[in-house]
Amino acid sequence: MGHQWPARRGRARGEKGRKEMNSQLSERIRQHSANFSKGQRMIARYIEEHSEQVAFMTASRLGQTVGVSESTVVRFATEIGYSGYPALQQAMQEMIRSKMTSVQRLERTSTTIPMDRLLDEVLDQDIDILKRTKENVDREAFYRAADALVNAKKVYVLGAGSSLALATFMAHYLRLVFETVHLVEATSEATILQQMVHVGEGDAVIAISFPRYSKKAVKTMKYASSQKATTVAITDSPLSPLAQYASHVLLARSDMVSFVDSLVGPLSILNALIVTVAIRKKSEVADTLRKIEEIWDEYSVYEKVDEKGS
Numbered sequence: 001m002g003h004q005w006p007a008r009r010g011r012a013r014g015e016k017g018r019k020e021m022n023s024q025l026s027e028r029i030r031q032h033s034a035n036f037s038k039g040q041r042m043i044a045r046y047i048e049e050h051s052e053q054v055a056f057m058t059a060s061r062l063g064q065t066v067g068v069s070e071s072t073v074v075r076f077a078t079e080i081g082y083s084g085y086p087a088l089q090q091a092m093q094e095m096i097r098s099k100m101t102s103v104q105r106l107e108r109t110s111t112t113i114p115m116d117r118l119l120d121e122v123l124d125q126d127i128d129i130l131k132r133t134k135e136n137v138d139r140e141a142f143y144r145a146a147d148a149l150v151n152a153k154k155v156y157v158l159g160a161g162s163s164l165a166l167a168t169f170m171a172h173y174l175r176l177v178f179e180t181v182h183l184v185e186a187t188s189e190a191t192i193l194q195q196m197v198h199v200g201e202g203d204a205v206i207a208i209s210f211p212r213y214s215k216k217a218v219k220t221m222k223y224a225s226s227q228k229a230t231t232v233a234i235t236d237s238p239l240s241p242l243a244q245y246a247s248h249v250l251l252a253r254s255d256m257v258s259f260v261d262s263l264v265g266p267l268s269i270l271n272a273l274i275v276t277v278a279i280r281k282k283s284e285v286a287d288t289l290r291k292i293e294e295i296w297d298e299y300s301v302y303e304k305v306d307e308k309g310s
Helices: 010-035 038-049 059-066 070-079 085-097 102-112 115-136 139-150 163-174 189-195 215-226 264-280 282-298
Strands: 155-159 181-183 204-208 230-235 248-251 255-257 260-262
Touching: 010 038, 010 085, 038 059, 038 070, 059 070, 070 085, 115 260, 115 264, 139 204, 139 230, 139 248, 139 264, 155 163, 155 215, 163 181, 163 204, 163 264, 189 215, 204 215, 215 230, 230 264, 264 282
Parallel strands: 155 181, 155 204, 204 230, 230 248
Antiparallel strands: 255 260
């Protein structure tokens, strides 16, 4: 018999995680409901009935919709234990992101953002994602992950769906740092396992996945962990199914821009990780870069630009 994926109740665990997040918010509301004002009770009722819409409303718009002031909305958030409305909104977004379909994402954007505001809204959202990623990144975890990668014998990088672009980018640059880097083709479980059949202790496996989480990425991490490889998860939450099989977890903000996943946060983390590992292996990387430059020059790989013009 060939290798088999370790058994895992992925769907049940993912559903359980989402229900736990949902119940946490509901429980906060229930525990504090006795102290609610009339306006706060109206907000609580509206959140319970329209959570998916509220998750992407500003405090001002929620207040207008319910018929209360913006300050009442902000006080409601702090009343149930959040630092403010943005924290409540973030919790609600994380609660629903994993179950929103692409059609629902597209519909939400078309009904909430005016056409002439789309460019500014997308750019502003990406800027906000980068700010929140920088504020929340665990710097100790980041440098531990970098240290773990430095001495890896072989490196495997996997990203499914939109995360494939991130994995391709990372594998491209890691090949300038390590002798052996595999960009794992995530076409099927059998294909993944075939490419990783020799993974073992001393190797590193980097898996990248954001909601909706890739089952293939999760299974890859579990298999790599069972083979005693160092596993690094690039994901968005400690509740991500990748995290439970990771030796190191690097969290980055990832939000939705309509049906498109905004990946500027994780891309920036990957940039920093590549640079940090390369600096730790500076002498080896410098030798490699010199050889590559010589080859490029010898075979005229790149067109030379005449700075003086012609």
